Amino acid sequence: MNQTVHPAPKPARKRGRPAAVPADAADSGRTNDPERTMADILEVATAEFAAKGLAGARIDEIAALTRTSKRMIYYYFESKEGLYVHVLEAAYARIRRIESELHLENLEPERALRTLVAFTYDYQLANPDFIRLVMNENMHRGEYLARSTTIRRLNVPAIAAVEEVYRRGVASGAFRPDVDPVDLHMSISALCFFNVSNRHTFSLIFGRELDSPAAVAARRESIVEMIVRHVRR
Structure with missing residues (x-):
């Protein structure tokens, strides 16, 4: 693709x-x-x-x-x-640029979090090459990622966006106050990443059809709900 x-x-x-x-x-x-x-x-x-x-x-x-x-x-x-x-x-620049266009600051906290999680799911599903690149770099133990100050700088706004949404949610009483924003970002990434990286093996082992529109939509909603319920007060 x-x-x-x-x-x-x-x-x-x-x-x-x-x-x-x-x-x-x-x-x-x-x-x-x-x-x-x-x-x-x-x-x-x-x-x-x-x-x-x-x-x-x-x-x-x-x-x-x-x-x-x-x-x-x-x-x-x-x-x-x-x-x-x-x-x-x-x-990394591409996904971070598109994330910045979500304008999460204009949405109430839970809606913003749902939007971010759904975007992450949709983007990773539509861009499996990104997942493969990240998997390959993990095989190198991040050796080449470490050579780039650009990538580290690009990921600062990503964490800042999650942190801003979470803090607004805590301030409004919608989110519980004991969640680490970096851990929250990791949880979002992990659920969406696994959905692409392991879809073929998971589908074969458990006999599940994961590529149908219905299955894609159901998994998307499930991941969004898991994250929201994790932080909801």
């Missing part, structure tokens, strides 16, 4: 590195729109890393699918690992 991936900022160049665009970039006619070129590379690389992991993905394949070259990819991202970090940054 293709996703629109917003490009991360172009990395700073090492001192003394030539600023000239590679000859094959000029030949391809892509030098007029480097941002589009980077976005195309990131979109294809996202699918490749999600499907094959860091070890299995090949720069040659990414170059072929984007009609660019290895030289151009290295020009923009410096290395395979650098491209992988940029893919992670773009993936």
Whole structure:
């Protein structure tokens, strides 16, 4: 499934590195729109890393699918690992950007929490590549995530949004006052994440049809209700 991936900022160049665009970039006619070129590379690389992991993905394949070259990819991202970090940054930037557009501050606390949980469920279900990237990075014990200050910065507003909704709920008397906002965020993520990451094995083991519209809607409502009841006074 293709996703629109917003490009991360172009990395700073090492001192003394030539600023000239590679000859094959000029030949391809892509030098007029480097941002589009980077976005195309990131979109294809996202699918490749999600499907094959860091070890299995090949720069040659990414170059072929984007009609660019290895030289151009290295020009923009410096290395395979650098491209992988940029893919992670773009993936987190996209979900956090859309979260910010929910305008939870304009909703009463329980409605805001329901909206956030439902969004998380819907987004992760519709973007399995994001789940696979996170699973792959966990296999690396967060090694490449740790290299990015951008991702850590992106996740600060996510926790702040949960905390703001929860605090308003406590102040209004709707929520109990002994829930940690980070733990609440983890619980929301865990329920929605498992719904995608384990759906195939769970479906086979227990003989449940999880992909039908009715099953998707029922699971969505169940997760929303579990979270709301967890914090409700």
